[in-house]
Amino acid sequence: MSKFLKGTIILMLAAFITRILGFINRIVIARFIGEEGVGLYMMAFPTLILVITITQLGLPVAISKNVAEAEAQGDTKKIKKILVVSLSTTLGLSIIFTPALILLAPYLTEVLFTDQRIYYPLVAIAPIIPIVAVSSVLRGYFQGRQNMKPSAISQVIEQLVRITLIAVLTKMFLPYGIQYAAAGAMVASVLGELASLLYMFTTFKMKKKFKVRRNFFQSIMKGKQTFRELMSVALPTTGSRMIGSISWFFEPIVVAHSLALAGVAATMATKQYGSLTGYALPLLFLPSFVTVSLAQSLVPAISEAHAQKEYSLIEHRLQQALRFCLLTGGISVVVLYVFADPLMKLMYGNENGAVFLKLMAPFFLFYYYQGPLQAVLQALNLARAAMINSLIGAVIKTAVIFVLASQPAFGINGAALGIVTGFMLVTLLHFVTILKVIPLTIYIRDYFKITVVILISGYLGHYSFENLLTEQSLILRLLFSIILTCIIYFIFSALLKIVHRSDLTKIPFIKKIII
Template identity: 65%
Template structure:
């Protein structure tokens, strides 16, 4: 089995379990603190992502790419130098920006977010910055070696710890106020990240073939060429992520001010933003664990192929990633759209946010494409182009949000439309950049087939839901309809030959079982 397929499968399995556990976390939060509490949590969260992005400095992708190339040459000394220089950079940055977040938190909460209750959630996330800074370096190292197990297991541990603590902390802090409960949810996340880091460090200590502490400062001092190589990838990558993080940081600020212009009260704006970003968006983003797994495995796989100048393999890997993204994303869109009311009721006890799901679900196919395309650009040394694409998307998204959300006729729906415009535009720009960089064949017939399958299963699911299962219990109807849709969708995908024999034969326990069937 190829390392690309093997690593993707490991990350897929871990990602699925992690997302399920993450949904349990969100359900617990929503049940305990409601849309308003989730709104406070989500208004503070973009600040956390921005600080983490600055601290990581784009190094995880740079580490994975450079370690993969060093491993292909068998250069262990280079791998050690990459790791040491990366750790030095992230530790220094975390020591600068953690105190900065603590000092700026009052200003952010009162002046920019216009809701003083976001102060405690902002303060609660500060301790996690150095933890994630170090763990991201270790993850990048393992990904560069195309060993996805430590990263996968660490994610599972993080979610288990978080889900264990989140109910206790939110319940304990709720009597003091909704902002204290939101801060408790943040503290549970900090504890999860800490346990994840301990596991990664333990795995690294057991598997590494060199001593990191030996000649540490010597490697840092002599690591100028390594620093330059890392920065060639890290700077454009962090620029791209920084643009996304800054746009996300300003998003709740722009939303708060534009909704105020539209005459929406602060509490109502916080509730609406919580329904969109805390209820609807996580459900729509659930399938992204598949595209994230593909993207994580894609960077070292394409980097290795590029180091060998194997352009055909680069195109083949991108084709695989896009095809899998469309197949899985298409099924997710159908299931989420058909069962939107039932899923929201089952998870949150309310249909709040359902209108956003039905508006946004069809366009989320573009979102599922975005991660693999961006990973491919980064691995092909086109991170600068990806950064420019992200900048254009971020500017357009923010402008659309302000223009629409400030109109009383749109309100929070304008925010949803702005988010859609942003990621659709970035995905199209990424794909255009790929087409300019390499010879790429777009198999239009395959995508048309998938789209037809989506329409057929979606229409069938809607009819079944309205005519056969409307009298069943909520959970029973969800399970039955989701199962019927999934089986029908998968069957049509196989019958029409959209999944190729080479895709399956790379996975022994599946390829062996299906080798008797004639796949295209």
């Protein structure tokens, strides 16, 4: 098995495991600190992501690329220089932004947010910035050497430590107030990331063939060319991520102020935002694991066809990917919409987030398309266009949230509609951008077929849950009904020939599973 294939499989398995563990993490947080605590946690978290994005500057991708090139040439000195320059850059930025976040926390909570209790989670999460800075450099180094195990194992360690400590720390701090419990959850995240870093650092010390500390400052002074090489890759790749981070940073701020204009008290706004982002969205994003993996396999396949100017092959591969997204996205929509109430009841102990699942699930088909479409844009050297599309979507999303959420008739539902409006627009813009380069046929018949399948399987799934095994426990009824719904869905999909086996075996990611 090639290093590339082995590394891809390892990363996919790790991504799947960490996605599940991350979901369990959200459930644990919700169970211990409830909607209000989750709201405080989720309102503070985007600020951290923005600071981390600025601190990293897209360096992990650049490190991976440059280390791989230096490794191929056997240039150990170049690898050391890449590490030294990257560490000095990220640590230097983290030294600036970590105290800045702590010092600005009172301003952020008093002026930008409407709930001053967010101060405690913000301050509690600040120490994670330098930890993530070093971790990102080591991950880039290992990936550049096509050694995916340390990165994969570290992610699993991080989630396991985080889940364990969240249960302990939130329970310990809860008697002092919900804001302290939310801060405890943040501290658990810091310690989880620290455990991950310690594992990677230990692995790095055992595997490296050079001494990083020797002539460290001298390497920094002589690293101007290396810095320019890293930035030439890092800055363009961080564009879309920066737009997403800035948009996410403003999202809870806009939601909080909009709900205040609608007459919603700060405490209730925090609770409602917790239901939306901490309860409903993790469930809606969970199925995207499949389409994200598919997108990763599309980049080399489309790049190869584009280099050979085989545009018909590009269309063929993209059509296959879109049909597969339609199939997997369709069943996700059915399950999340039909079983919204029992899923919420089983996982979080209440049904408060179910209304968001029902409102947003039908629109998430667009989100499941977005990953493969963005992968195609990257493969066609249209990353700049993808970034502009993301910027337009972020601006419109924020505007829609403000307009709708500030109306009493919509309230927090306006925020949910704004979020789906944003990614629907980005997906459509990606599609239109691709159409300008690649002629693409839209098969209306497939969308009619999948609509029929969704309606039939959704109705039968709802009927089975309401009328079969009514004497059994909720978990047994739900599990039975979901399995039955999936069987009905895929049987009708096969009968209507929405996706053929021959199509699936030609997609690299799916082929490895089927064969």
